[in-house]
Amino acid sequence: MTDALLRCSKLSKSYQDGNNEVTVLKDIDFSLQAGEMVAVVGTSGSGKSTFLHLLGGLDKASGGQLFYKTDEMTHWKADKLAQWRNQNLGFVYQFHHLLPEFSALENVAMPQMIAGKSPAEAKRQAKQLL
Numbered sequence: 001m002t003d004a005l006l007r008c009s010k011l012s013k014s015y016q017d018g019n020n021e022v023t024v025l026k027d028i029d030f031s032l033q034a035g036e037m038v039a040v041v042g043t044s045g046s047g048k049s050t051f052l053h054l055l056g057g058l059d060k061a062s063g064g065q066l067f068y069k070t071d072e073m074t075h076w077k078a079d080k081l082a083q084w085r086n087q088n089l090g091f092v093y094q095f096h097h098l099l100p101e102f103s104a105l106e107n108v109a110m111p112q113m114i115a116g117k118s119p120a121e122a123k124r125q126a127k128q129l130l
Contacts, residue, residue, distance in 0.1 A: 012028070
């Protein structure tokens with residue numbers, strides 16, 4: 001086993017387009033260590049967003065395995081994935097979906113407040129993240 005925080009093995013994603021199967025990602029192996037920063041780059045349409053959606057549990061892979069620490073996430077149900085994202089993962093999209101009536105700090109603190117943390121504690125943690 002690995003000490004990776006997030007990893008995938010042979011991750012693949014295909015879509016049906018009429019009678020044709022379109023393979024977007026095939027047999028991707030990737031690991032992310034705690035504290036590591038990575039950038040996913042590529043041309044438009046190369047599968048970057050699909051890859052990130054699979055890693056974040058926003059979409060299901062057609063094949064392969066996805067792990068958080070030592071737990072295989074591949075067959076987690078939607079509610080468990082949503083709870084995991086709320087507690088462990090954040091996304092900043094190219095076309096961000098921030099709530100315009102809130103500050104950046106409040107936007108980052110929002111998931112923690114939804115999870116039941118006090119506004120003061122959520123803002124303290126959000127400051128650390130920012």
